[in-house]
Amino acid sequence: MTESQKTQFEANPRAFLEQHITALQSESKITRKQALVKINEEIFENPEHKDCDLTVVFPDVYAYVLKSIADSSEACREIAAAIISNFIGRLPLNDYYLTYILPVLVRRIGCPEIVEESEEIRLILVQLVHQIIMKYNVTHLLSPFINDFTSILAKTSTDPFPKVKLEACECIILLSRTLARDFHFQSESYVKPVLSNFAHQHYKVRVASVRAIGAIVIAGNAKCFELSITPMAEKLFDENSQVRLAVTEEVGNWMLNYRDRYSFWHRMIPLLLTSMSDVIENIRETAAKLWTDIGLQYMEENEEDLKKRTDFLKDVPSHYPDVKRPNLGCRQLVQSNIGKIVPAIGREMEGWQADARLRVAQLLCWLVLCAEEGSTQHANTIVRTLHRGASDDDDRVILEVKRAAELFGYFISPDTWWPLLEAEMDSWGALIVLANIIKGSKADLVLPKLKDIFKELADPDRCRVRKEKYQRGLLYVSEAVLDLCGEGCQRVAEELFTINFTVYAMPADDKAQFMALSNLDKLRFVENCGRTLTTLYEKHIRHILAAITSEALTWTLLTPDRCLLECVLMNTGSAMSSNLHLIAPLLKECLATPKVDPEVKLKMFTSLSTALLRRQDNFNKCSGDILEAFLKIIIEEVILVNLVWEPGRTAEAIRTAAIACLCSALQENPRNELETESGADGDKQDKDKAINLFPTKESLEPFLEQIVPLLNSLLDDNSALTRQHTLRAICCLATLATRRGCFAAEILHKLYFGVLKRLDDSNDKVRSFAVQTLTTLFKNRPLPYDTILYNAHIDATYSAMLIHLDDTSEEFRKEMLDALMTLSTIDAALLMKKVKANIQLYRNKAAYERLSSHIEKILKS
Numbered sequence: 001m002t003e004s005q006k007t008q009f010e011a012n013p014r015a016f017l018e019q020h021i022t023a024l025q026s027e028s029k030i031t032r033k034q035a036l037v038k039i040n041e042e043i044f045e046n047p048e049h050k051d052c053d054l055t056v057v058f059p060d061v062y063a064y065v066l067k068s069i070a071d072s073s074e075a076c077r078e079i080a081a082a083i084i085s086n087f088i089g090r091l092p093l094n095d096y097y098l099t100y101i102l103p104v105l106v107r108r109i110g111c112p113e114i115v116e117e118s119e120e121i122r123l124i125l126v127q128l129v130h131q132i133i134m135k136y137n138v139t140h141l142l143s144p145f146i147n148d149f150t151s152i153l154a155k156t157s158t159d160p161f162p163k164v165k166l167e168a169c170e171c172i173i174l175l176s177r178t179l180a181r182d183f184h185f186q187s188e189s190y191v192k193p194v195l196s197n198f199a200h201q202h203y204k205v206r207v208a209s210v211r212a213i214g215a216i217v218i219a220g221n222a223k224c225f226e227l228s229i230t231p232m233a234e235k236l237f238d239e240n241s242q243v244r245l246a247v248t249e250e251v252g253n254w255m256l257n258y259r260d261r262y263s264f265w266h267r268m269i270p271l272l273l274t275s276m277s278d279v280i281e282n283i284r285e286t287a288a289k290l291w292t293d294i295g296l297q298y299m300e301e302n303e304e305d306l307k308k309r310t311d312f313l314k315d316v317p318s319h320y321p322d323v324k325r326p327n328l329g330c331r332q333l334v335q336s337n338i339g340k341i342v343p344a345i346g347r348e349m350e351g352w353q354a355d356a357r358l359r360v361a362q363l364l365c366w367l368v369l370c371a372e373e374g375s376t377q378h379a380n381t382i383v384r385t386l387h388r389g390a391s392d393d394d395d396r397v398i399l400e401v402k403r404a405a406e407l408f409g410y411f412i413s414p415d416t417w418w419p420l421l422e423a424e425m426d427s428w429g430a431l432i433v434l435a436n437i438i439k440g441s442k443a444d445l446v447l448p449k450l451k452d453i454f455k456e457l458a459d460p461d462r463c464r465v466r467k468e469k470y471q472r473g474l475l476y477v478s479e480a481v482l483d484l485c486g487e488g489c490q491r492v493a494e495e496l497f498t499i500n501f502t503v504y505a506m507p508a509d510d511k512a513q514f515m516a517l518s519n520l521d522k523l524r525f526v527e528n529c530g531r532t533l534t535t536l537y538e539k540h541i542r543h544i545l546a547a548i549t550s551e552a553l554t555w556t557l558l559t560p561d562r563c564l565l566e567c568v569l570m571n572t573g574s575a576m577s578s579n580l581h582l583i584a585p586l587l588k589e590c591l592a593t594p595k596v597d598p599e600v601k602l603k604m605f606t607s608l609s610t611a612l613l614r615r616q617d618n619f620n621k622c623s624g625d626i627l628e629a630f631l632k633i634i635i636e637e638v639i640l641v642n643l644v645w646e647p648g649r650t651a652e653a654i655r656t657a658a659i660a661c662l663c664s665a666l667q668e669n670p671r672n673e674l675e676t677e678s679g680a681d682g683d684k685q686d687k688d689k690a691i692n693l694f695p696t697k698e699s700l701e702p703f704l705e706q707i708v709p710l711l712n713s714l715l716d717d718n719s720a721l722t723r724q725h726t727l728r729a730i731c732c733l734a735t736l737a738t739r740r741g742c743f744a745a746e747i748l749h750k751l752y753f754g755v756l757k758r759l760d761d762s763n764d765k766v767r768s769f770a771v772q773t774l775t776t777l778f779k780n781r782p783l784p785y786d787t788i789l790y791n792a793h794i795d796a797t798y799s800a801m802l803i804h805l806d807d808t809s810e811e812f813r814k815e816m817l818d819a820l821m822t823l824s825t826i827d828a829a830l831l832m833k834k835v836k837a838n839i840q841l842y843r844n845k846a847a848y849e850r851l852s853s854h855i856e857k858i859l860k861s
Contacts, residue, residue, distance in 0.1 A: 013057040017042060021064050029073040036068055036079040044086045054090050058097065062087075066104045069125075074118045081124045088131055095141040098132065102148040105129060110151035119161035126156050126167040133171055137178040146182045149175055150189050157193045157212070162202050169194065169208035176219040187220025191227045198231050203240040210235060210243060214250030222260055229267045236271060237355055241280045248275040248283055252290030256297060265333060266340035270363055273370075277362035295329030306332065319442050321410050326370045335374030338367055342378050346385040354394045361389050361400035368407045379412055383420040383433065391429030402436045409440025414449045425456045431473025438480040447488045450481065454495035460547070463499045464560040468508035474499050475515040482522045489526050496523050497540040498547075505567030506560055537575035541568060545582040552590040555600045562600055565590070569607040576611070577622035580630040591638045598650045601642075605657035608634070612664040615691045624695065631693055635665060635703055643710045645717070652719050659714060659725040662707075665693055666732035668739065697740045704742065707733065708750050715754040720763040727769040730755065731776040738780035745782050749793055752777050756800045768815060774801070775819045778826055787827040794827050798834050805847050817847045821854050828858045 020042070023035035043057055068080035084101060091097055108116045109125050116122045129152055136142045142149070153175065156168040172190055176183045194216065197209035213228050235247045251271045255261055261268070272294075275287035299306055306328060316325050326334075345367075348360045364385065368375055375382055386408070389401035408417070417437055424430035434453070438446060457463060457474060465471065478500055482489055489496060500519040507513035520533060529535040545568060548561040555562045565586055568576065576583060590596060590604050611618055619627055642658035645651075694700040711733070714726040730751055737743035755777065758770035774797065787794060801823075804816045824831050832855045835848055 013043075013060045017061060021061070024064050024068060029076065032068070032071060033073060033075050033079065036065070036076055036083065039065070040079060040083050040086065043083070044090070054087065055092065055094075058087055058091060062097075062100055066100060069104055069108060074121060077116075077118070077121050078124060081121065081128055085124075085128055085131060088128070088135060093136060093139055093141060095144065098136075098141070098145055101132070102145050102152075106148050106151050110148065110155050112155070119159075119164065122156065122159060122161060123164050123167060126152075126159075126164055126171065129153070130167060130171050130174070133174045133178055137174065140179075142175075142179055143182050146179055146186055149179075150186045154189050154193045157190070157209075158196055162200070162205050165197055165200070165205050166208045169197075169205075169212040172212045173215040176215040180219050183219045184221060187216050187224045188227075190216050191220070191224050195228065195231050198235060203238075203243055206235070206238065206240070206243045207246045210246040210250055214246075214253060217250075217254060218258055222263070225254075225258070225260070225264060225267075229264070229271075233271055233274075236274050236359065241278075241283060244275065244278060244280070245283050245286060248272065248278075248287050248290070251275075252287070252294065255290070255294045266337040269333065269337055270341055270344075273366040274359050274363050276366055277359070291330055292327060295327040295331075295333065298329035298333055299327070302329075302332070319410060321369070321407055321440070323369065331370050331372060331374070334367055334370035335372075338371045338375055339378050341367060342375075342381045342385060346381060346388065349385055349388045349392075354392075354397065357389070357392060357394065357397045358400060361397050361404065364389075364404040365400060365407060368404055368411070372411045375408070376412055376416055379408075379416050380420055382408060383417060386433045387421075387424060387427065387429050389429075390432040391427065398432065402432065405433045405436035406440035409437035412437075414441060414445050418449050418452065422452070422456065425462060428467065428469040428473040431457075431470065431477055435473065435476035435480045438477065438484055441484065443485050443488060446481070447485055447491075450485065450489070450492045453477075453481075454492040454499070458495035458498045460560070463502045464506070466506055466508055466558065466560075468512065471503050471508050471512045472515070475503060475512060475519060478519045479515070479522070482519060482526060487526055489523070493523060493527055494540060494543060497536070498543065501540070501544055501567070502560065502564065504571075506558070506563035532573075534573040534575055537572040538578060541572050541575045542579055542582065544568065545579055545586070548586055552586075552593055552596050552600070555590065556597055557599050557603060559600075562590070562604070566603065566607045569604075569611040573614075573617045574619075574621045576618045577620065577626075580622065580626055584630050584633045588633055588637050592641050598654060601654050602657050605642075605654070605661050608638075609657075609661045609664040612661065612693070613667070615693060619691050619693075627693070628699055631665070631699075635662070636706070639665070640706055640710060643714060645713060652717070652722065655714065655717060656719050656722045656725060659722055659729055663725055663729045663732055666729060666736055668692065668732075668736050694736060694740060697742045700737060700740050701742045704733075704737065704747060708747055712750065712754045715758060720761075720766055723758065723761065723763070723766045724769050727755065727758065727766065727773040731773050734777050734780045738782075743780055743782060745785065745790065748777055748781055749790070752793065752797060756797065759800060759804055764809065764812070767812060771812075771815045771819050775822050778823050781826070785826065787830070791827075791830070794830060795834075797823070798827075798831050802834060805851075806843050813847060817851060820851055824851070824855050824858060828855050831855055832859065 017039055020035040020038045023031050023038075026032055026035070039061065043052075043054070043061070065080050065083045068076050069084070071077050071080065087097070088101070105125055105128065109122055116125065129149070133142065133149075149171075153168050153172050156164050157172065159165055159168065172194065176187075191213070194209050194212045197205050200206055200209070210232070213232065217224050217228050232247055232251065235243055238244055238247075248271075251268055255265075255268050255272060258264070272287055272291055275283055276291065278284050278287070342364075345360045345364055349357055351357060364382070368382065371378075386401055386405050389397055390405070392398055392401070421430055421434050421437075425434075457477060462470075463474060478496055481492075482496070497520070500516045500523065504513055504516035504520065507516065520536060524530075524533055524536040527536065527539070529539060544564055548564055550559070550561045565583075568579075568583065587604065587608060591601055591608075622630075639658050639662050642654050643662070645655070711726055711730055714722055717723055717726070734743055734748075734751075737747065752774065755770050755773050758766055758773075761767050761770065778797070798820075801816055801820050805813060805820070807813050807816065820831070832852065835852055835855070
């Protein structure tokens with residue numbers, strides 16, 4: 001193109017492009033499209049028109065091009081938008097052009113209903129808006145068009161196409177900065193459309209919307225903030241970390257730059273502090289940096305008000321949690337606003353969403369840390385909130401509440417928090433709060449309150465509760481006090497022992513019992529009670545026994561008094577020695593009273609049997625007179641009264657337990673198979689001291705007249721187990737009486753005949769025990785034993801035993817043969833005579849021949 005042609009084009013572009021403009025009127029889509037392409041090529045791509053003045057070209061063509069933006073053909077609309085984009089990019093800054101372009105855009109993408117059906121074209125048109133804002137962002141030429149922008153962006157921000165939403169959000173952010181003053185008046189129009197994207201499935205849309213809301217609030221009025229703050233808070237629970245990071249950054253920006261921020265600290269602080277507990281490290285670090293910057297800026301802005309505090313600013317206090325201390329500005333901000341925030345946390349703690357409760361519990365930690373002593377006047381609300389959180393079903397919430405309570409203890413004195421908790425001691429949640437507050441408190445401040453605290457906790461109505469969580473709470477409080485106060489706990493040692501021993505005696509689960517035992521060991525160390533728990537028991541067990549005051553008739557297996565008595569019998573070792581005068585009446589009431597619950601009797605007989613078997617540990621510090629008096633009560637008034645026959649299976653079971661208990665008492669050197677820790681760690685100076693329940697003839701002889709008839713009657717009991725234990729008891733009695741020199745022939749002759757009858761028992765174990773018992777009885781016969789005088793007894797014994805040499809059970813035959821060989825020394829001649837007399841009648845000839853051979857050796861010797 002020559003220079004004259006170029007001049008001709010600039011002089012009359014309408015004539016030069018007439019052919020293409022006319023083609024735009026064609027009904028053919030292809031023709032219209034080709035015309036638009038040619039117009040674009042001639043104006044922008046033809047190198048000969050490169051330097052043409054477009055301000056001359058635009059007035060002649062804009063009407064036709066803008067009309068094509070509404071063309072029925074998508075391709076035509078796209079090319080028309082591209083031509084307008086090229087014009088915007090190349091034309092100088094002048095709002096004249098915008099007066100034609102923006103109304104067309106409003107009609108296409110800014111109407112309440114979707115006019116532009118193509119998602120791609122809507123995206124191109126929004127990008128065109130973006131281009132306009134970008135180009136004109138350094139001038140005030142856009143101000144007259146703020147309504148057009150608002151119509152377009154408010155509509156496109158709710159567009160179904162995600163990319164359109166993203167572009168619209170970018171435009172809103174840019175526009176809020178370009179037209180800050182004008183945007184302020186239109187800002188409310190943007191809030192609801194943008195907030196509608198907060199629930200969009202694409203995280204990028206949610207992030208863009210959060211950024212847009214951040215910009216809208218900064219440039220907008222207070223109403224925008226009010227509308228936005230709650231949805232922003234909800235986005236802190238978004239599953240995508242990028243969304244949460246965007247919320248954190250925008251809220252931090254508000255707190256640094258929002259004009260009305262001083263009116264809304266209490267709304268923004270919770271959001272930023274919540275982000276400081278996010279699971280993503282990057283978010284936590286971002287929030288922490290913003291929080292520090294906000295505090296420093298607050299200090300600068302309030303320098304005069306904070307001058308005195310700054311001048312006398314102390315270093316980190318000596319009693320301070322192991323975290324970095326927030327700066328003065330952060331602390332002052334929270335102190336000024338905590339009263340408005342904590343009630344909201346309390347309400348949220350009642351909510352049904354576990355994640356929300358977790359976040360507010362984490363927030364409470366930060367508030368307490370930053371407020372320090374400034375939370376004193378709000379202690380009631382804080383304690384109430386902690387109490388509710390500690391009772392939560394979610395372990396994550398409870399963990400955060402524990403942390404908050406511990407921080408609370410660092411800064412608030414017991415004079416403040418104890419009156420608030422005192423009335424709530426029936427709640428396990430309050431115990432959790434109390435335990436953790438104590439953990440954070442200073443020992444010298446807690447010590448004066450220990451009496452009041454443990455007076456409440458040691459109350460039987462509380463420490464005897466068999467609820468798992470409540471028991472754990474009691475144990476946590478005890479542990480916290482023992483760890484914090486050390487030897488200072490001696491002033492409440494009795495209460496501490498009562499609480500922990502009670503839980504140990506009636507634990508809700510194994511973990512509670514282990515924790516109670518651990519606390520008792522800590523108490524032992526605090527009280528300097530030596531190396532063993534036994535020494536601790538010796539000091540305190542008297543109070544436990546004295547507190548058992550309920551009637552045994554009311555006891556069940558779960559009754560606290562019964563559990564305590566059982567625990568004393570099973571676990572206190574030599575501490576029992578000095579308390580037998582208290583134990584004996586309790587056992588008598590429990591076991592000798594006829595109508596006491598049978599299950600209780602069975603359980604207590606088992607415990608008593610165990611205690612008697614562990615005599616080496618349990619009675620090694622007991623004087624002989626006291627032990628003798630104790631045994632007199634136990635045998636005469638507890639055991640023997642329960643051996644008397646009564647009808648019924650329940651009475652039968654109790655007789656079995658009682659006779660087993662008698663066996664334990666009569667065994668001279670029982671194996672201590674159930675040695676407890678307290679017994680195992682007993683004092684060494686007493687370990688070599690042999691403990692005999694019946695050390696002399698005088699201590700045993702008075703009982704024989706009562707015991708022997710009962711044993712004879714029990715040999716015919718319906719229960720096989722009772723008959724077994726009776727035979728064992730006879731063995732033990734014979735052995736013990738022989739050693740004490742009081743096993744007379746009269747007693748032997750009263751006992752053996754009943755034992756002989758048990759050789760025909762229906763139970764094989766009873767028969768076996770009967771053989772052993774016969775052997776034991778006659779081996780312990782008083783010497784010299786007049787075989788002529790007592791010939792009838794010996795004859796009856798030998799006759800019965802010989803018959804059973806032909807028993808159907810091979811094992812029983814062997815036992816009987818061994819027994820006969822053992823007892824053949826009583827009167828070998830008589831036994832030989834009886835063997836020879838009927839040898840032809842016996843089937844087990846080998847056994848008789850062996851027995852005969854054994855007897856002959858005895859007779860020859």
